[in-house]
Amino acid sequence: MQGAFMANRKSASGRKPRNLEQVAGNGLLHRRLFLTRGAAALGAGSLGLLTAARAQELPPWMRIPGAPMTGHGRRARYEEHIQRLTTSAPGTDGSGGSRTPLEALEGMITPSGLHFERHHSGVPDIDPDAHRLLIHGLVDQALFFDMDALSRYPMVSRIQFIECSGNSRLTGLAPEPVSGTCGELHGLVSCSEWTGVPLSILLDEAGLDPSAHWILAEGADAAAMTRSVPLAKAMDDALLAIYQNGERLRPENGYPVRLFLPGYEGNMSVKWLRRIKVTAAPMMTREETSKYTDLLPDGRSLMFTFPMDVKSVITSPSPGLELAGPGLYQISGMAWSGLGRVARVEVSADGGTSWAEAALTEPVLDKAVTRFRMAWRWNGAPAVIMSRAVDETGAVQPARDAIIAAKGVNFAYHYNGIQAWRVGADGQVVNIHV
Amino acid sequence: MIRSLPIILCAGLCSGAFAQESPNLGVPADPEEVAAWDIDIGPDGAGLPAGAGTALEGEAVYAIQCLTCHGPEGNGQLNDVLVGGHGSLTNPAPVKTIGSFWPYATTIFDYIRRSMPYLTPRTLSDDEIYALTAYLLYLNGIIAEDEAMDAEALPAVVMPNRDNFILAYP
Numbered sequence: 255m256q257g258a259f260m261a262n263r264k265s266a267s268g269r270k271p272r273n274l275e276q277v278a279g280n281g282l283l284h285r286r287l288f289l290t291r292g293a294a295a296l297g298a299g300s301l302g303l304l305t306a307a308r309a310q311e312l313p314p315w316m317r318i319p320g321a322p323m324t325g326h327g328r329r330a331r332y333e334e335h336i337q338r339l340t341t342s343a344p345g346t347d348g349s350g351g352s353r354t355p356l357e358a359l360e361g362m363i364t365p366s367g368l369h370f371e372r373h374h375s376g377v378p379d380i381d382p383d384a385h386r387l388l389i390h391g392l393v394d395q396a397l398f399f400d401m402d403a404l405s406r407y408p409m410v411s412r413i414q415f416i417e418c419s420g421n422s423r424l425t426g427l428a429p430e431p432v433s434g435t436c437g438e439l440h441g442l443v444s445c446s447e448w449t450g451v452p453l454s455i456l457l458d459e460a461g462l463d464p465s466a467h468w469i470l471a472e473g474a475d476a477a478a479m480t481r482s483v484p485l486a487k488a489m490d491d492a493l494l495a496i497y498q499n500g501e502r503l504r505p506e507n508g509y510p511v512r513l514f515l516p517g518y519e520g521n522m523s524v525k526w527l528r529r530i531k532v533t534a535a536p537m538m539t540r541e542e543t544s545k546y547t548d549l550l551p552d553g554r555s556l557m558f559t560f561p562m563d564v565k566s567v568i569t570s571p572s573p574g575l576e577l578a579g580p581g582l583y584q585i586s587g588m589a590w591s592g593l594g595r596v597a598r599v600e601v602s603a604d605g606g607t608s609w610a611e612a613a614l615t616e617p618v619l620d621k622a623v624t625r626f627r628m629a630w631r632w633n634g635a636p637a638v639i640m641s642r643a644v645d646e647t648g649a650v651q652p653a654r655d656a657i658i659a660a661k662g663v664n665f666a667y668h669y670n671g672i673q674a675w676r677v678g679a680d681g682q683v684v685n686i687h688v
Numbered sequence: 689m690i691r692s693l694p695i696i697l698c699a700g701l702c703s704g705a706f707a708q709e710s711p712n713l714g715v716p717a718d719p720e721e722v723a724a725w726d727i728d729i730g731p732d733g734a735g736l737p738a739g740a741g742t743a744l745e746g747e748a749v750y751a752i753q754c755l756t757c758h759g760p761e762g763n764g765q766l767n768d769v770l771v772g773g774h775g776s777l778t779n780p781a782p783v784k785t786i787g788s789f790w791p792y793a794t795t796i797f798d799y800i801r802r803s804m805p806y807l808t809p810r811t812l813s814d815d816e817i818y819a820l821t822a823y824l825l826y827l828n829g830i831i832a833e834d835e836a837m838d839a840e841a842l843p844a845v846v847m848p849n850r851d852n853f854i855l856a857y858p
Contacts (some may be wrong), residue, residue: 344766397714478802540799553777558857
């Protein structure tokens with residue numbers, strides 16, 4: 255099979271393709287392409303588009319001075335159509351979520367304005383000067399912290415993802431594949447640089463009682479949403495995040511301070527944090543009992559399934575991004591794991607018959623989105639492309655069939671199956687189950 | 689001065705991911721203020737306030753405060769279905785309600801008090817919340833219509849799905 259698709263196939267531009275090494279079936283090419291000469295090799299096809307005549311025309315923006323400086327920048331007007339897709343419960347406009355348009359983005363960082371949202375009673379308009387955080391319960395001394403105080407504590411910064419544990423179930427657990435873009439199907443995951451105060455410092459200051467084993471975190475939204483969090487996590491790597499991607503948190507991401515629990519299901523990273531109660535046992539809140547528990551085929555449910563498992567998805571090509579014709583393409587996608595670093599990502603272009611290792615874009619960070627890329631020469635025939643991530647613990651992203659065989663279709667949370675896209679002969683990309 | 693001891697101990701004993709010094713800017717909280725902020729109800733009933741209510745009383749509160757979003761007798765029109773679904777958890781389309789799924793009756797009180805009604809949270813009296821809790825338990829066939837819910841009775845209610853949860857942590 256190796257090399258079968260290399261034989262003198264003409265590309266869309268009519269020139270013979272370079273002799274690139276195929277590493278898996280149906281045109282997947284060696285990742286060396288990206289590590290060395292990738293940009294030049296992939297970009298070569300577009301150079302012929304500029305005619306000599308057009309190259310001599312000055313574009314209008316070179317004939318007059320541009321716009322003045324601004325106090326706060328905004329996107330190019332040609333990009334304003336890139337929006338989150340919002341859905342809300344009937345009769346409400348702030349109880350629901352919005353999804354990141356993953357197919358429109360690159361790299362590892364999600365722009366703050368496109369970070370996914372999940373709210374239970376809208377976005378509160380919190381005056382930071384009137385906001386206080388209370389730590390109480392099984393502590394030596396209950397303490398209030400205002401934002402001025404929190405801002406004086408030592409801070410750390412980390413690039414890490416948040417994923418709603420309900421992400422991807424819309425298609426993964428549906429009997430038939432759901433039509434939608436990558437963001438519509440998988441956009442409840444985003445990755446940011448979070449800066450804030452390690453929660454352990456404040457818990458130490460309050461003084462933990464030996465009987466303490468959990469904390470309850472409460473938001474200052476109109477739902478006063480609460481989740482119980484193991485004290486071990488709170489003392490390990492929990493942050494009180496104040497900054498996101500260098501600026502103060504966006505209101506929809508918890509302004510002025512949120513809990514951030516790396517790798518755990520997003521609902522636990524309580525936004526608009528106003529209270530932490532140190533407890534001996536979990537409080538069995540509505541969110542951790544009636545929601546965010548995973549219903550199994552035998553009628554029992556898993557409770558406290560906190561970490562988000564290893565996962566990946568190809569963001570390009572993906573539904574809505576059609577291929578212009580046969581030729582060289584870059585397969586680009588994102589991989590992440592709540593258990594640690596992404597170790598490798600494998601890509602298939604023949605529906606899973608053969609796989610090749612994709613290039614991971616540095617930096618590859620603990621519990622962060624990792625960008626992977628793969629060169630692909632599409633021969634113009636229908637193809638099924640998919641990605642499979644493996645994390646540093648050895649956990650492998652499972653096939654959809656394997657998950658359903660083990661957990662049924664009603665568990666609703668923590669679905670991390672392999673996503674397949676079918677590329678049609680017309681270049682259209684659609685969601686399929688394999 | 690009182691708080692300095694645990695901090696010193698922790699500096700030597702704690703081996704968390706962060707070894708940072710604290711500027712100690714927390715302001716001691718007045719116990720009465722803490723009590724006003726602390727609205728949590730534990731599964732053992734800890735935190736339940738004084739007061740009481742029955743399903744009969746709750747039906748009247750429900751009609752005014754809940755019916756628009758949750759439908760007649762909690763049938764879920766428009767939003768979350770609150771009643772029924774018993775025995776459906778192994779079905780292809782399980783119906784997860786308070787009666788069929790929720791493991792603790794105390795969670796009903798806690799959730800209504802902190803989050804509901806959606807447009808006017810924190811406006812119901814404790815008696816009204818007890819009454820609503822009783823009404824929802826009654827509609828689900830878990831308690832009798834005239835059975836009053838209070839700080840003693842509510843945590844004693846055994847929810848049908850209570851023993852069907854498997855702890856993945858610790």
